[in-house]
Amino acid sequence: MSRGLEIDISLLLDRFTLSVRWQTAESSLGIFGPSGAGKTTILETLAGLRAAARGVIRVDGRTWLDSARGIRLPPERRGIGYVPQDLLLFPHRDVMGNLRSGRRRAERAGRARIEPRKVLEVLELADLAGRDVRTLSGGERRRVALGRALCSGPELLLLDEPLANLDLALRRRILPYLFRVREEFAMPTLHVSHDATEIKALCREVMVLAGGRTMAHGPPDEIFATPSIVPMTWAEGFENVVRGMVTAVSDSVVTVDLEPGVSITVAAGGAGIDRAAAGREAAPAVGSEAILAVRAEELILATQTPTALSAQNILAGTIRDIREARPEDGHAGQLLVGVAVGRLPAPLFASITTEARRRLGLREGMPVTIVCKAHSFRILATR
């Protein structure tokens, strides 16, 4: 998507008028917002399934919609790979039949760069080929829906809550597939989610949507640290997502350098590292990139550098800001303290109580130490 995505659409809905404007050259995009914000409607509009939508949609310089000029490309001519939240696999076809549904377009358009064989391999679908889709598990169904979209040779992938309603274990198993899809096929992707962690891990630019309106857009690390956006992530529990390079792997721990001089020790095995999440590899390889997540409640703040602790992660930083949960968010008495660590692109947020702040006298600009167990980090993915 060299020239990126340009949308300026409005659509009258029952609850509100969806009105969104977004222009970006990024190819790894996310839309974040609470349920009912209009996220799915945007995807459906992009896919051409909302006949009432008005405005302009341009993808990669091609106009899909320009209602003022009477241009409205039908869905089949847009080159979309749409994976709806409920997947909508074709029940009268087996797995292979589903995967081949959009093959005709891929072949006609000469977009042979996506080989069905490769899709089967990347999504590990070969063993399922002849299966009735009604007998598949939730994770398998998602992979088939993703594979079906990819096999149609799309120019833009639309993913609606690809990890929602999956238990944690399954999420960890699907996420690496999404990374792999992005890497193996270099596919521009628009990813809708109400889970900030997911967006932070997968997207380079996010648009925040509430009540059908754009609240902000920009890099996820920046956006999710914006005071007006932070409370929106509270409901799910705020999770910090950091990236780094694996520099050492031992039997018990994996060491990940976030930047020179700032390294994180993650417990190998158990809760910390999920081997399935790391893909087929048994353990992350030294030199690979790792995406880590840690919940804000798991971070402990200290005003003096503690010694003789079993916790292995002790990071020095400075308090950048302190945010109080609004009572209407249902987390009264909770604070999110943003701590700038080294030159990390986003502060790490620790969740503490107002009581703890009072006791420690925490305020903005104060140097603090973050303490965290190796078990508190989980590796979302490595590559």
Place this chain on the structure above:
Amino acid sequence: MSSPPIVTLLLSLKVALWATAIIFPPGVLLGLLLARRDFRGKSMIETITALPLVLPPTAVGYLLLTLLARDGPLGERTLGFDLDLLFTWKGAALASSLMALPLVARTARVAFEEVDRRLEGVARTLGLGPVRTFVEITLPLARRGLLAAALLGFSRALGEFGATVIVAGNIPGRTQTLALGIFSEMQIGHDRQALLLVGIAVALAFATIFTVETLLRRRTRPA
């Protein structure tokens, strides 16, 4: 006067099959239209489609007879040639097909309404045009309902009496179907022959229903 039961049976099957063949395509189209489109006069179309269900079959037969009579709008004098439908098995098929229309159209409508339109939407995003989407997604997903529509239409045609007797008469070997035959044999006191025809009708109904059930079961079994 009556003909051998086998002749009556074969004639019945021929009439019912033709009636189904005649009414199935327009019935399915009508069902699709009613399921998928909103337009002015939709409720009028719905009502007209349902009329044969409510009207006495003899009324439908009489209307058809009036249409096809020598001086009627579709009669020999008006058209300049004879459609040759009155008092022929073709007339019986036409009359039965009209009586079967409401069942076929309504069942087809439900069959289409039960197809999740979002599946069609996804098919479109995969590059299938509206016609391909209909052929590859909608039709296969509606197939059971459409099969049921055809069989209900066939069964209705098989049992048709009132409209048929008026349009096609009750001519043994030519237009006397099972339903008419049973009536004739009973009228002249041939109870054994009437009972034989009833037996054939029951066997036919049984075979039809059994076939449907078997077909449906085979389709629901996982591949």
